[in-house]
Amino acid sequence: MIAFRTGRKIPASAELHAVGVCSGGDAQRPDGLDWGVLDGRGFEANPGQVEIVSGQDRPIAVVGLGPADKVTAAVIRRAAASLARSAKRMKRITVSILDAVPDSVDRAEALRALAEGMTLGAYSYGDFKSEHKPNKLENVHVIGPGGRAVTEALEQGQRVAEAVCFVRDLVNEPGGSLTPIRFAELAEEMAEREGLEITVLDLDAIREAELGGLLGVNRGSDQPPRFVEVSYAPDPEAECRGSVALVGKGITFDSGGLSIKTGTGMMTMKCDMSGGAAVLGVMAAIAAVAPPVKVTGYVPMTDNMLGGDATRPGDVLTMANGKTVEVLNTDAEGRLVLADALSLACRAEPDAIVDLATLTGACMVALGPKVAGLMGNNEAWVDQLADAAERTGERVWRLPLPDDYKAQLDSPVADMKNIGGPHGGALTAGLFLSNFVEEGIPWAHLDIAGPAFTDAEDGETTKGGTGFGVRMLLDALVNFEPPSASEDD
Ligand code: BES
Ligand code: ZN
Ligand code: ZN
Numbered sequence: 001m002i003a004f005r006t007g008r009k010i011p012a013s014a015e016l017h018a019v020g021v022c023s024g025g026d027a028q029r030p031d032g033l034d035w036g037v038l039d040g041r042g043f044e045a046n047p048g049q050v051e052i053v054s055g056q057d058r059p060i061a062v063v064g065l066g067p068a069d070k071v072t073a074a075v076i077r078r079a080a081a082s083l084a085r086s087a088k089r090m091k092r093i094t095v096s097i098l099d100a101v102p103d104s105v106d107r108a109e110a111l112r113a114l115a116e117g118m119t120l121g122a123y124s125y126g127d128f129k130s131e132h133k134p135n136k137l138e139n140v141h142v143i144g145p146g147g148r149a150v151t152e153a154l155e156q157g158q159r160v161a162e163a164v165c166f167v168r169d170l171v172n173e174p175g176g177s178l179t180p181i182r183f184a185e186l187a188e189e190m191a192e193r194e195g196l197e198i199t200v201l202d203l204d205a206i207r208e209a210e211l212g213g214l215l216g217v218n219r220g221s222d223q224p225p226r227f228v229e230v231s232y233a234p235d236p237e238a239e240c241r242g243s244v245a246l247v248g249k250g251i252t253f254d255s256g257g258l259s260i261k262t263g264t265g266m267m268t269m270k271c272d273m274s275g276g277a278a279v280l281g282v283m284a285a286i287a288a289v290a291p292p293v294k295v296t297g298y299v300p301m302t303d304n305m306l307g308g309d310a311t312r313p314g315d316v317l318t319m320a321n322g323k324t325v326e327v328l329n330t331d332a333e334g335r336l337v338l339a340d341a342l343s344l345a346c347r348a349e350p351d352a353i354v355d356l357a358t359l360t361g362a363c364m365v366a367l368g369p370k371v372a373g374l375m376g377n378n379e380a381w382v383d384q385l386a387d388a389a390e391r392t393g394e395r396v397w398r399l400p401l402p403d404d405y406k407a408q409l410d411s412p413v414a415d416m417k418n419i420g421g422p423h424g425g426a427l428t429a430g431l432f433l434s435n436f437v438e439e440g441i442p443w444a445h446l447d448i449a450g451p452a453f454t455d456a457e458d459g460e461t462t463k464g465g466t467g468f469g470v471r472m473l474l475d476a477l478v479n480f481e482p483p484s485a486s487e488d489d
Contacts, residue, residue, distance in 0.1 A: 001162065002084075002122060002137050004115050004154040006146035014141060015090040016052070018061040018083050020097030021045045022068040028100065038062060047075045048082040048459060061086055063097050071101050073113040074393035078459035080117025088122065088135040096143040108153040114142070115157030116164075116471075120460035123165050125172040156288060160474060163285035164467035166190070170277040171453065171465025175253025175270040180301035183252055183273065184226035187280050187299070191230050194287050201227040209320065209344075211300070213336035216317040216327065218302040220257055220310025225302035228276075229344075232286045232295045242351035242482040243294040246283075246473065247341045249334045249357035250276030250301035257304050257330030258312060271465060272334070274452035275356035276301060278469035282477070285470070291477035298345050300337035304330070316414045320344060321436055324414040332418045334359045335432045342436040342443075351482040352381050353443040355433065356469050362425025363399075363447035371395045372451050372468065375430040376444035377437065380483035385444050388476035394468060396446065401430050409435075442483040 010017055019030045023045035029035065034053055043051045049064035063079050065071050079097065087093050101110050118140055126132025142154065170178060170186065184200045191198035203224040206214055211227060218225040228250075234240050251272035255261060261269065276299035283297050310330065311317070317325050317336065321343035325336065334357050345353050363373040374389075374396040376382040382398065389396040408420035408428050416435060420428025430445050437443040451468040454461055 002119055002140050002158070004140050004142060004158060006142045006144060006150055006154070008143065008145070010094045010143065011141060014058060014092050014094040016059045016061055016087055016093045017055065018063055018087070018093060018095040018097055020063050020065050020079070020100030022065050022071065022100055024067050027068060032056065033060065033062060048078045050082045050086040052086060065097070065100055068102050071105055073105065073109045076101065076105070076110055076113040077117035077393065080114045081121025081460040084118040084121035084135065084137060087137060091136050092139040092141070093137065094141040094143055098142070098144065108149060111142070111150060111153035112157035115154045116161040117460050119158055119161035120164060120462070123168060123462050125169065125464055127173065159288035160285050160471060163281045164470045166284050167274070167277045167281035167467035167470055168462070168465040170280070171271050171274050173270070175303060178252055178270070178273070179223045180226040180250070180252055180303070181224065183250060183276070183301050184228050187228045187230060190280060190284050194284060196230050196232050196283055198228065198230040210318070211320050211340040212318040213320070213325070213340040214300045214302060216311045216315070217257070217304050217333045217336050220307040221303050221305040222307060223303055225300070228297070228299040228301065230280070230283050230297045232283060234290065234292055234294065238290070239292040240294065241292045241480055243296070243348070244477060244480060245345035245348065245350040245353040246279045246295060246297045247338060247345055247353060247355035248276035248279035248297065248299045249273065249338055249359065250299045251304055251334060251337065252301060253303040254331070254333065255305055257333060258306050258310050259329045259331040260306060261331060268453055271453040272358050273301070274358050274465060274468070275448060277465070278356050278448070278467065278473070281467060281470040282473045285474060286477070289474050289478060291474070291480065293477055293480045295477060296345070296348065296350070298341040300341045302337065304333045319436065323416070323435060326411040326414040326417040328417050329419045332429070335418060335429055338433055339436040342433060346438040346441055350441065353437065353441060354385060354446065354473065356446045356448055358449045358452050359447045360426045360429045360449055362429070364450045366399070366426055367397055367450055369450045369454060371397050373397060373399045373426050373447035374444065375399050375401050375427070376442070377401070377434060378442035378444070378483050381442040382444050384479065384481065384483070385446070385472065385476050388479065389472040392471040392475050394472045395451065399426055399430070401427060401434060406431050440485040442485065
C-alpha cells in the first residue's frame with residue numbers, strides 16, 4: 001500500500017524524482033534534463049512513456065503525458081501507472097508530474113487519477129509465488145501545495161484503487177482456493193472493516209429462500225453455495241437520493257457443468273466471479289466515497305461443476321420469483337444464479353438496479369477483450385452508467401435488447417429455456433435476465449466477459465483480474481439521479 005503525502009520541497013530521503021512532460025514542439029521542457037540523452041533514447045513524451053535519467057541529487061523519471069490539449073484524468077492515470085512500474089525497486093519517490101498538466105484539468109480529478117494510477121500500476125499478485133517480488137513503493141511525496149482538498153483527493157483515489165486491487169486479488173485467487181465459503185468470508189471481513197451491514201445465506205438458508213437457480217447450478221459441486229447481501233446507507237443527516245441495487249455473478253469456477261467447456265475454454269474460468277467481486281469492491285470503497293444513495297449488493301456464489309448429481313440438460317428449475325427455466329445448456333449458468341439475485345433485489349423495490357457478469361463469450365466476440373456490453377430497460381439509467389464509464393475511462397458499448405428476440409427463449413416444457421439461438425448470444429442472455437426484473441424498475445446489465453480479465457499489462461491494468469466496473473459504479477453512485485420508472489419497454 002502506497003502512502004501519499006504532499007510537500008513543497010524534495011526530502012533528502014527521496015530515491016527518485018518524477019517530472020511530467022507534454023509532447024509537441026511548444027511543450028515546456030523542465031530545466032536540468034539532458035535532452036540529448038532523452039532524444040537519443042527515443043523519448044517523445046507519449047502518454048505513459050517513462051525514461052529514467054541521472055539528475056543532480058537523484059535519478060529523474062521523465063514521464064510523458066502526450067499533447068497538452070489532450071491531457072485528461074485517464075492520461076494521468078496511465079502515466080502514473082507506468083511511473084509506478086518504472087520505480088518499482090524504490091521505496092520513496094517524489095513526483096511533480098502534475099506541474100505539466102494544463103489548468104483545464106480539474107486539480108482534484110488530476111490528484112485522484114495520480115493516486116489511482118500509481119496504486120493500480122504497483123499491483124501484482126504473488127500469493128502463490130515462492131519468490132514474489134512485489135513493487136516496493138511505499139511513500140509518494142507529491143510536490144506542490146497541500147491542504148485538505150488535496151489530501152482528500154489523494155486519499156479518495158488511493159481508497160478507490162485499493163478497492164480495485166481487492167477485486168483483483170479475489171479474481172486472481174484460483175477457483176480451488178477461493179471457494180464460495182471463502183469468498184463469503186472475505187466479504188464479511190470487508191463489511192466489518194467498512195462498517196457495512198451484511199447477511200450471508202448458507203445452503204439451508206438458500207433452500208429456505210427457494211433460490212432454485214443457485215441451487216441448480218450448485219448441484220454438481222461438493223462445495224456449498226453462499227448468497228451475500230451487503231448494504232450501505234448514507235449518514236442520516238446527509239442527502240439521500242434513493243436506493244440502488246448492485247448484482248454480481250459470483251461463479252467461483254465455471255467448468256461448464258455437464259455441457260463441459262474445452263480445456264482451453266476453462267483455463268481462465270476462475271474469473272467467472274468478477275462481477276460479484278466488483279460489487280464487493282464497490283462496497284469496499286463506498287464509505288470513503290460516501291455517495292448520496294442507499295446501496296445494496298447481492299452476490300450469489302457457487303462453482304459450476306459436474307458431480308454425479310449435477311443438473312442435467314433438460315432439467316427444469318424454479319427460480320426465486322416462481323418462473324420456471326428449462327436448462328438446455330449447463331454452461332449458461334450465470335443467468336441462472338443472476339435470475340435469483342435479480343428477483344431478490346426487486347423485492348426491495350430499489351430506484352435502479354445494475355448487474356455485472358462475465359456472462360457470454362458472445363459479448364467478447366462482439367466487443368473484444370477491453371469493452372463491456374451495456375444493456376437495459378431504461379434509457380436514462382443506461383445513460384448515467386455510460387456517462388460514468390466515460391468519466392472513469394472504463395469502456396462500455398451499448399447493445400440492444402430486441403423484443404422480438406425474446407421468442408428465442410421459448411421452451412416447450414417451462415416458462416423459458418436458458419439459451420437462445422446461435423447468434424446474438426449477449427442479447428439473448430440480457431433478455432433472459434430481463435424476465436427477472438419487476439416491471440417498472442430501471443435495470444441495466446453489464447456483460448464484462450471481455451474486460452474482467454486480461455493476459456496483457458496495459459496502462460493501469462495488470463495481468464489477470466482487472467477490477468473492471470468498480471470505478472465506474474462508484475462514479476455512477478456519486479452522481480446518481482433516480483431515473484423515472486422504465487420509460488422504454
Ligand atoms: N462464464 C462464461 C462466459 C465467459 C466466456 C466469460 C469467456 C469470460 C470469458 C459463461 O458462463 C458461458 O459459458 N456462457 C456460454 C453461454 C452459452 C452456453 C449460451 C457462452 O458464452 O458460451
Ligand atoms: Zn458457463
Ligand atoms: Zn460462467
